[in-house]
Amino acid sequence: MNKKHLIKYLLFVFISAYILEIIASIFAIKNPGGFGKTIFQVMLMALMFTPFFGTLFAKGNLKGIGFMPKFKGVAYLIPLCWFGPAIVASLGGAIFYIIFPDMFDLTGSYIQSQLPEGVNILDELAKAGINYKMYIVIAIIQSVTYAPLINMLLALGEEVGWRGFLYPELNKSMGKIPTWLLGGFIWGAFHFPVMILAGYEYGTSYFAFPVVGMIVFCIFCIALGLISEIIYDKTKCIWYPSLLHGAVNACSFTALFLNVSDPERVGKLQILGPFFNGVISGIPLLFLAVILAAIALKKNKSKTEE
Secondary structure: OOHHHHHHHHHHHHHHHHHHHHHHHHHHHHOOOHHHHHHHHHHHHHHOOHHHHHHHHOOOOHHHOOOOOOOOOOOOHHHHHHHHHHHHHHHHHHHHHHHOHHHEOOOOHHHHHHOOOOOOHHHHHHHOOOOHHHHHHHHHHHHHOOHHHHHHHHHHHHHHHHHHHHHHHHHOOOOHHHHHHHHHHHHHHOOHHHHHHHOOOOOOOOOOOOHHHHHHHHHHHHHHHHHHHHHHHHHOOOHHHHHHHHHHHHHOOHHHHHEOOOHHHHHHHOOOOOOOOOOOOOHHHHHHHHHHHHHHHHHHHHHHHO
């Protein structure tokens, strides 16, 4: 591990990311309407490229990251990266709604509560000739077809830095488990300012805000990070973890289309679900991560013993 390059990378990524997150949060807080949300979302998209530029700043080896598409022997991972997150997220959302059936709603009340005053989602959908249930179906289809591909291009900015530079650097002097734990914590900490200031991911009303949210999100990042690292280690192609990351982002919020409009209850329970990264809705992901980690460690042990 080149400590000098790693420190340069982390300093660049965290300073630039935290500046963007603080500015984005200020816009979201002072302009909670459409304008503030738009600026917030645009700045978060820009945020995703700070790990990429951090890799350049630290003089990482971009040529060895694997930008050339690779299919031979690993093409079977494409549908797993593309559709797997939607399946895992659906299982997690189902568990959440089974435990909290009163949170399930098909009238669009939650989405309506998030829209600017004077805008009625049912009226807007009626003008387009569809009802809310059809809207949910369309949203689901979008989240598993082209949305992962579009999001993949944004996720590439992070994946070049995390899987392409950070994890390999940590792996040089650490074992797999320490790399997964530290790498996931760094990935989670990357989001801390926007979680603290703007309630990113879980809101601000849950128990022991923001500490519990930061811990839960880091656990989520450790799980998703190790799955992404295993895929990257298998393919040596950065597009695979980028597709997985893009698919996760595409399907993460779909479960919210089924939520009720109860700001107090939703705010308290959002740390549990139905988000992909909730304590309850994240159970299938954690289960999958443990299984894949055990398989990867067993294979790695077999290689070292040969």
